[in-house]
Each structure stands twice: as structure tokens, then as C-alpha cells.
Amino acid sequence: MKPKTHKGQLTVWKDERGFGFIKPNHGDQDVFLHITGLKNPNRRPQVDDIILYQVTVDNKGKRRASNAVIEGTASQPSPKQLAKTSAKRKGSKKRTKSSLLVWEVLFLSLFPIGGSVHLASITSNFIPLLLYLSMSGLTFLLYAHDKSHARTGEWRTPEKTLHLCELAGGWLGAFIAQRTLRHKSSKNSYQIVFWAIVAFHIMFWSAWLFKHLFNIRI
Structure with a gap:
């Protein structure tokens, strides 16, 4: 009672x-x-x-x-309650950001990865797919290394090197690094080149898939 x-x-x-x-x-x-x-x-x-x-x-x-x-005063949460509420909010934000990142990666990689998988299935040529996976991992590590050195003032990875790795298939790893590490994501000149590389990969594989799946001459 x-x-x-x-x-x-x-x-x-x-x-x-x-x-x-x-x-x-x-x-x-x-x-x-x-x-x-x-x-x-x-x-x-x-x-x-x-x-x-x-x-x-x-x-x-x-x-x-x-x-x-x-009476007439709202009760104030205790420090423990505030900490729990804050932790819940942060956890919710992290889950939301993680979920959004997953959907963004799936959307961007739909044609490039789908095209690479289809190419491997009909020709047994796994090179494009392996390049995407290995170069994405390498590019992510280069981003992390560059951000670490940016904080300490040590030797930086040249932007040309990062863009070459992105062009060679590491752009997906670069995108994930930009979202999770908050590195190179706010520099406009860098972003222009980066998204041009992403657009090139998406358009190339989109054209290839349409040509081979629907017998359309490009």
C-alpha cells in the first residue's frame, strides 16, 4: 500500500x-x-x-x-540521476549516429561494392573487391595517424597521399574516418576533391552494372 x-x-x-x-x-x-x-x-x-x-x-x-x-518548487534530480540521464542521452546519440553511419555507408557503397561482387561472381576477378576492403582499411589508419600527428604537431600525411589512397579504393574507409574521427570533414577544399573521387567510383560502377545487367550500351 x-x-x-x-x-x-x-x-x-x-x-x-x-x-x-x-x-x-x-x-x-x-x-x-x-x-x-x-x-x-x-x-x-x-x-x-x-x-x-x-x-x-x-x-x-x-x-x-x-x-x-x-510545495511550489520542482524537485531537482540528484547528481547520480543527472549522471544516469546524461549517460542515457549520450548512449542514445551514439546509437543514432552509428545507425545513421551504417545507412550512409550502405547507400554510398551500393553500386561500387555491388558491382565488385557481381564482377567477381561472373569473372572470378576479386581484385576490385579486395582493393576496396584493403584500401579502405589502410586509408582509415592513415586518417587516424594523421589526426594523431595533427594534435602533437608531428609530421603529417600529405593530402595528395590520402586522395591517392581514396582513388585507389579507400574512399569508403576515408568516409568512415571522417564521420567517426572528425578529421578532414570540415575543410572545403579537401571535401571537394574527396566527393569528386566518390562520385567517380559510384558513376563508374553504376554504368558498369547497368551495362551488364540490362545489356545497355554505354
Whole structure:
């Protein structure tokens, strides 16, 4: 059974000692209130505050207020509750970003990877598919290496080297690195070249697939 909630006025409050007494609205004897009996207060109690509370009896038979709330003030979450809420929000954002990244990768790689797989199935030529996988892994590592050196002021990987790796099939790894490592994603001049490389791969494989699947002459 849920404990009954009472209402009363705080008639005595000794702030330096953290306790006081509530006079219940129904006229019973005063109820002792300790600061620890307040539920997540967002300010200190004051005389004449209206208190909503539940009554417990300690081992000495003394009536004490518990789960008390100052009427008219919203209860403030505890640090632990704030930390849990923050952690949940961060986890939710991470899951959302991860899910979005997966869909972006699938969308961009649909024709290049699909074309490479189809080529391998009809000619047993796995070179394009292997290049995409190996170069993407290598390019991702180069991005991570370059970002690490950017932070420490050490020798950087030349942008031409990164673009050559992207052109050789590592653009998918570069895209994932840009999204997860936040590297090279805000430099406009770099992004123009990067997306030109991505467009080239997508258009090449789109044309190849349409030609071989639908016998269309390009």
C-alpha cells in the first residue's frame, strides 16, 4: 500500500543545524523534519514553507517527515540521476549516429561494392573487391595517424597521399574516418576533391552494372 502523503506548514527551521518542525494541516502534533528527509531539494527550506511529506516513526517512537517536497518548487534530480540521464542521452546519440553511419555507408557503397561482387561472381576477378576492403582499411589508419600527428604537431600525411589512397579504393574507409574521427570533414577544399573521387567510383560502377545487367550500351 502506498504511504499517505500529508501536508503542513514549516513553523520552525534551524538552517545551521538542518532540521525543523512541520505543523500538519489536520492539527496533529508537530512532525520533525531533517534536511535529509527532503527529496532532491533545489533550495533550502524556510519558515512558512508548505511541505508535502510522508510520516515515518523512528526507533524512539518519534514521528519524522520523509520523502518531503517543498510545495511550489520542482524537485531537482540528484547528481547520480543527472549522471544516469546524461549517460542515457549520450548512449542514445551514439546509437543514432552509428545507425545513421551504417545507412550512409550502405547507400554510398551500393553500386561500387555491388558491382565488385557481381564482377567477381561472373569473372572470378576479386581484385576490385579486395582493393576496396584493403584500401579502405589502410586509408582509415592513415586518417587516424594523421589526426594523431595533427594534435602533437608531428609530421603529417600529405593530402595528395590520402586522395591517392581514396582513388585507389579507400574512399569508403576515408568516409568512415571522417564521420567517426572528425578529421578532414570540415575543410572545403579537401571535401571537394574527396566527393569528386566518390562520385567517380559510384558513376563508374553504376554504368558498369547497368551495362551488364540490362545489356545497355554505354
